[in-house]
Amino acid sequence: MGPDVPLLNEYKQEFFWKRFPQTVLGGPRFKLGYCAPPYVYVNQVVLFLTPWLLGGIGTLLCQLQLLEELHAAMLSGLLMLGAAVGVQALALYAARRNGMVERLGVPNILADEEEVEFTHCVGPETVRFIAPGKRFGLNVVLHTVLAGALCGLGTWYVLLGRLTALYGSVGVALVVFVLSWVTLCTAEYSLIVNTATETATFQAQDTYEITPLTRPLYILTFIAVDLADRFTGPVPELQLTSQVLHVVFLVLPLLWALGMLSPLDALLLWGMEQALVFGLGGSPMSSNLRLLGMFAMSVCVTVCTFFIPSTLGVVLFSMAMGFLLSLDLSQFGTYCGGGSRGACGDSGWRRGASPAPPSWFGWRLGCSELLLYLGLLLGAMTEAGLLHHFLSPSQNFARGSQDAVSYLLITLFIVCWALREIQGAYVFGGVFLNPLYPRGMANVRVFKQRSRACRVITVKLYMHLITLFYFAVSPFAMVAFLALDGSVQQLHTASLSVGFTRAFRVVWQSSEDALLQMVVVVSVRLAAGDTRLPGWDSLGTGVQLLLVGLLSDRLLQFLSKLKFALAVLVTSWTEKKQRRQSAGTLLVLNASLCPLLLSVVVLSAMLSAPLLPLFTLPIFLVGFPRPQRSWPGPVGTACPCPDSIYYQQMSGSLACALRSAFARGSLGALTPGSHFLGRFQDRMVWIIILERGYGYCTVNIKGLELQETSCHTVEARRVDEVFEGAFERPERLGLNQGINLHWGNALTPCAALPVRVYSDARNVLSGIIDSHDNLRKLQDDFLKALVWLLLRNCSSQLGQSTVTQPAEAIMVESNISSLKFRRDSSSLTSFGDWSDEDDLFGPQPARRTVALVSMEAQLGHTVLQTGPSLPGSVEMDSLFENMALSALQPLQPLGLGLGLPAVDKGRNPEVPPTKSSGTLAHENFSCPHRELFSLPLGWRTAPLLPFRLQQLRPLFPEEWFRFTLGRLALAVQDEASEDVAKALKEDGGLRDLHAQVALSCLISLGAESAFTSPSYVYRVYSGDVPWTEGLKWLSENKELYQLALKAFRYSFKLLFDQASLGPMESLDELFSTLEEYERDWYIGLVAEKGWQDSVLQEKPFLFSLGHDLTMGTYTGRVLSLQEQLVQVGHLNGEGVRGQWANLSWELLYATNDDEERYSIQAHPIMLRNLTVQAADPPLGYPIYSSVPLHLPCF
Secondary structure, eight states, rough: OOOOOOOHHHHHHHHHHHHHHHHHTTTTOOOSSOOOOHHHHHHHHHHHHHHHHHHHHHHHHTTTSOOOOOHHHHHHHHHHHHHHHHHHHHHHHHHHHHHOOOOOOOOOOOOOOOTTOOOTTTOHHHHHHOOOOOOSHHHHHHHHHHHHHHHHOEEEEEEHHHHHHHSSSSSHHHHHHHHHHHHHHHHHHHTTOOOOSSSOSSSOOOOTTGGHHHHHHHHHHHHHHHHHHHHOOHHHHHHHHHHHHHHHHHHHHHHHHOOOOOHHHHHHHHOOOOOIIIOOOOOOSSSSSHHHHHHHHHHHHHHHHOOOOOOOHHHHHHHHHHHHHHHHHHHHHHHHHHHHHGGGGGGGHHTTTTOOOSSSSSTBBOOOHHHHHHHHHHHHHHHHHHHHHHHHSSHHHHHHHHHHHHHHHHHHHHHHHHHTTTSSSSETTTTOOOOTTTTOOOOOHHHHHHHHHHHSSOTTTHHHHHHHHIIIHHHHHHHHHTTTTTGGGSOOOOOOOOHOOOOOOOOHHHHHHHHHHHHHHHHHHHHHTOOOHHHHHHHHHHHHHHHHHHHHHHHHHHHHHHHHHHHHHHHHHGGGGGGOHHHHHHHHHHHHTTHHHHHHHHHHHHHHHEEGGGGGGSOOOEOOOOOTTTSSSSSTTTOOOHHHHHHHHHHHHHHHHHHHHHHHHTTTOOOTOEEEEEEEEEEEEEEEEEEEEETTTEEEEEEEOOOOOOOHHHHHHHHHHHHHHHHHHHHOTTTHHHHHOOOTSEEEEEEEEEEEEEEEEEOOOOOTTHHHHHHHHHHHHHHHHHHHHHHHHHHEEEEHHHHHOOHHHHHHHHHHHHHHHHHHHTTTTTTGGGGTTTTTTTOOOOOOOOHHHHHHHTTOOOOOOOOOOOOTTOOOHHTTTOOOOHHHGGGGGGGGGOOOOOTTTTOOTTTTTOOOOOOOGGGGOOOOTGGGGGGGGGGGGGOOOHHHHHHHHGSSOOHHHHHHHHHHHHHHSSSSHHHHHHHHHHHHHHHHHHHHHHHHHHTTTTTTTTOOOOOHHHHTTTOOOOOOHHHHHHHHHHHHHHHHHHHHHHHHHHHHHHHHHOOOOHHHHHHHHHHHHHEEEEEEOSSHHHHHHHHHTTTTTEEEEEEEETTTEEEEEEEEEEEEEEEEEEEEEHHHHHHHHHHHHIISSOOOOOTTOGGGOOOTTTTTHHHHSSSSSOOOSSSSSOOEEEEOOO
């Protein structure tokens, strides 16, 4: 698509320009898109101005001094309450009328779907159009009462006397009065008449009608400040705030229209998150429930701290609770509920259908972890208590000790920063390549060798050092600094209690951030020396740390947002595919309004709100503040597809690799809200840091689609280039090669992680599957594979059974089975039961089927009978009177319904005795251990003519049968009995039995004369076998059918391997290959459930045959599980949040769901298409998303 693709299509443009005025005015619909009677517009104008008219009555009476201010406000409120009751009554009446009376008429299919036929100015359809009413009765009462209160308080808020006293000018007061009532009218209309669709939309659906409350509650906040100024006396700061808010009150409709003010649910979550992080020392949480619970516990701890009288008790309590709240409390809950180590820590993994977490230290809460946490807690409490008790903060020696700890903190910060910096691919903010990082890695082995060499050159015990510094030395040093601080003595003030409670918490919650904050505070003190800084020193150390943490976070946000804004600005011109006709104009406007642009960036950073590029163009707005996760729904929502299993399989191994990278600092500073992108072959992994605590980090792993679109391919190619520039450069770099040429890209490479993942290889099978020699060879390989599977199936069933049935039981079971077979025989074998319905020749005795006769013959019974036969039938003796019986003897054990019945020797002189080894009479099995490899009776009843099997008898691989039987017989027997194996190999009856079943399967699959074409091979491989004479019989024997299908797939894999690697040189090699297929391979189709199960079970290899309909070629796909390098890079988190904010606005408000819209087109710098994919559904479409995974960072 070109750069000038419409931002909104024509239909959406018309829809947007109808919706936006409604949002600005609070709900009135003056632009309908069709002709409506004038009274529709008049009614809306009257309802819009009603609050102003009712409030004007109170204002006028107050100005005439007929009523006091409070009484005037109450009068206006009561009048508005009555008007609201009237509107709700009309809405309820109209709803009931519409439910009772249904208009009958011919629908106009050409009419607009929103068009309404108005009949009267107060008709039900008119009322329903103007005031749709509420869905819940509770909301009817609540909104009505709130409308009256809002009008009364609003009248009091904008009384002319009050405004004149604030600004000292009647003219200014009049302007503020008029514009303020516009704001009040928009809020009242949205609350009581018709709710406007807000541009600031957080939830996809407003289920509980919260949106109407948004505007009134913002107005009540402004009124609350004004009331505080009225009743608290003359406070200059409060009066100034009231004056400013009265001016801001005038532009509230504009702020609502621009979507800068959060809806109530987002505002509540954002407020709790900001208070928890910066006021209470916590971390953003991975779910709303965890956020609410952690916020409540943290507030309780702060309140308790305020009421503890002893400073020593405050220090010990704050330190202990800060440590406990910084741990992963969900593990404690699971541990207490499960009661065992095996039940701990993996509930989240199982809910997400992810592999179970490993049993290494830290992954699950067990005795060793509990002992570690208990030891750290007791050690820290002992240190804090002793230092605070024996080195009183008021003593000079204590000040000297604190100075020594200060220098230790500075040293620790420098060492930790250096150790972490040298572990990444880039240093100094991603500007320069790290010369110590290994490059040119072709595979995992080379990577590990060079990484090992790198660590020997730099710091061999690096991981132990950084773990020691971050998780032991730094927290204990910071605890010592706080325990020795003099401001601890002044804890019984609210600000200092909050500050020190937060300080002791953040030491454990985020040691890196706490160390930076303390270093800044210490540096200010050391730079000031003995000079006192009144405004700074009076705050106390706790509040100082709080302010430094807030300012550092906002500064980092400002830099990230500024980089994102510059990337959008510059690439709108430099990237030709992004250069629209308006690009030059927008650049000039942004350059001329540079102070305004910087103000927008600063404001968004101050509010911790996303910087929203409208339609991803250089038109920047401040998005409404929202939680760090950006989405309201639970983590783990995805749009699953068959490819999701590959991400599900690798999530466990990737989590282990991330744990190691987190521990050694390869991915940089871990802050909640950070985004990482991983790349391997055609897979894209999106990693989000949700939560951070002491010794753990909570992440969400998302998998993006594998079927790459054109936009996806463009961005994936750029991602590969960025990673190649970081990891595949030569070892010796020049000055110009040591600079990151992709610094402006949203992606900054960090590290390459070894992960156990499936490597995907695809091959076109032209020349293999269409070769006649290979197709002929396929028949032989199929019989060998089937024989191997039949014998192995017998041996495996024997291994599962501890008791072998005696021969008598087998004979009885055979008799019963023969009777059942008589009832259930197929149409091809039941013609012996046929009789003429008219019974022309008199009653005939019951005649057994030929198949039943053959079955009884196998059991050694006398089966020849005398008596009349069925009219028109041919006797068996006459049917084969010209054929030598010796030729049929090998077929007699096949039991296929047409074989000559066997008789006991000497019982019937008409049938001469035979000495054929193929006879399956019970006494003709030469080996007494024949039951070990005997086949079920149902497998011997194929409805096939004997001479067809006789013709194919030479195809049976007797040598391979004896070889396989010998190998498996030795493996089955507990005692090393070579005689048993030899006897089984010489048993002709057993050999003929397996030959019968194998050849019957060959005929049933239509391969008696070799496989004729690639399409036929593909159909059989896929299980779509064309109709053959024995297919019904084979499909009814499900286990045999599955064995035959597996054998065919094994034979095709043999064909594929021999065409690639050469023919098998010996039977032993073939046997080993089939064993390897059974043990390490899954050979089937990608769409089968077995394929997905094998991937999740991490089968070492998978093979499938595919057909490309567009190219007309057949392809082979091989997945091999091996340790591969997954390249991981850090994304600009503010860029991601900004694009997601635009996505939310564009889809939820503008409803711009066009798949070819501009904001979803490929952008190689911003990675726009990948970012949209990674958003939570329903706006994004990741094919896999894990539940929050708690990774240890030790």
